[in-house]
Amino acid sequence: MSERLEATRNAYGEALVELGRTNKNVVVLDADLSPSTKTSKFAEEFPERFFDVGVAEANLISMAAGFASAGKTAFASTFSVFGTEKGLNQFKQSAAYPKLNVKLVVTHGGISVGEDGVSHFCIEDIAVMRSLPNVTVVVPADAVETRVATKAIAEYEGPVFMRLSRPKTPLIYEEGYRYAGTDLTFHLGKSVTLKEGEDVTIVATGLMVVEALVAASDLAKEGIDAGVINVHTIKPLDQEAILRAARKSGAIVTAEEHNILGGLGGAVAEVLVENTPVPMARVGIRNSFGESGPWKELFAKYGLTSSDILKKVKEVMKRRG
């Protein structure tokens, strides 16, 4: 992990500009949040391909579907809470059902939004979006992964929901998508095994991947060999990797900045229970809306730190016996 910090939304803004240069078919829409979602960068360079609809998320998403029906690759951005919830039926009816090339890329996912508080948090987006047929759900773990993911979803034909974050967070990958000296390739629907483990595997997504890596290295000091899998695509889920880890390490802990209901934990539980039931525990927000505060303090209060993962690892290992 590097000392350098960058917000995933910032990487998205830059990646969109790159995309705009090479792919003239890309259009970008926003709903009066472009300085925050960073689509403002694209707007500056390609004003003729950028459309701000004002504070009107339903219009945002159905308009994107219209562009997609006419052959464009349409990126629509706003905060997760507004994109997921104010445009949900629009996304389902006008984009997901007809399998249109709409990329709903939202920033300010989870509670790392911080001080704005509950009205601006979104801890149900993964659950809601993964329950829609045809929709690919992507949650990158850092800025480097966001750059390659943005490119990948543009190349992929079909509706995508990608969730990004507000704060600056540590880079897990080296520039160009390298990890521990190895070049990686980003594949939608495939996870990245960052570390193999014999005793337990932590399956994490988004900002919780950093916490999972810290937990794994703390556990190593106690003689516990924990693997870490980064699930950047929640749907379709990389079942093979999860089942392999379950068989190898015999216990799974999931970690996500999301309600414990219906998100990554739910998705992993579904796979395990139908294939290889092993002891499992979920780290996430325990069915509470949260409150305003600095995001790191919120992570501590609502159980989203490496030590929360560590506790769950011990609990699950005890259950396995």
Place this chain on the structure above:
Amino acid sequence: MAPFGGKTAPHDEDLIKKLDAIALSLRSDSLIMTTKACSGHIGGSLSAADIVAALYFHHLRHDPKNPDWEDRGRFILSKGHACPVIYAALAKAGYFSREELWALRKIGSILQGHPDMRRTPGIETSTGTLGQGLSIGEGMALAARLDGKSYRVYVLLGDGELDEGQVWEAAMSASHYRIDNLTAIVDLNSHQLSGCTDKIMSLRPVADKWRAFGWHVIEIDGHQMKQILDSLDEAERIKDKPTVIIAHTNKGKGVSFIEKSFAEGHSEYHGIPLTESELAQALEELHE
């Protein structure tokens, strides 16, 4: 008898002076609390300060000792991000101590980043997602009608907020149901989050739009206390249809460098608080 509100004209000089002074203090407390919180929305708090002073310290019937008083007037901050100015008013009116303002947006605070009716005494509705307040206000106003109550409902909206389709769904149903105990106030400061409304999403002609939806429209200068008070009285006299007061305001009103920044088309003072030194400069200007 409530300690605040329910009063109508005449609006004499002394009253106007008093309310102007209160508006100033709401402006400065909005700026202080957001700087202390290192976050929060100031532009839209300052533009609404005169309207909020007129409501909370003269027109709106309410009792800080009894926030749940059945017959209170209901105020809904539909543009929830401007809550600093409401928190300042609630503290000044006596719902809680001024000290609470300095815990804005901190963990455990009664003052959330956006209004929370379960945590903050005096907050009527939980808002923050734009576009919902007018619909909620209609529900309250119709409930008053059913219960034979005389209370009125006030909803403060932003002009950017008018982009939301739901506002127009509510505009349609309010006139359909002839809701005349509902006053909407639009803080028309000509800016939204990412720029001027004329550039991001034009609303023109805004008064005609409301008229076309069946509303009685009053246009005022939202910084002229007498005009604000008179318009609130006029709205009460209009029967059989809802009234909207379109208040022309300046985003950042009262602090020249903030007003100037908006006038030049910048948006950073929408959602970013003042630095300590900017705050000192702003407070000096407000109180000179």
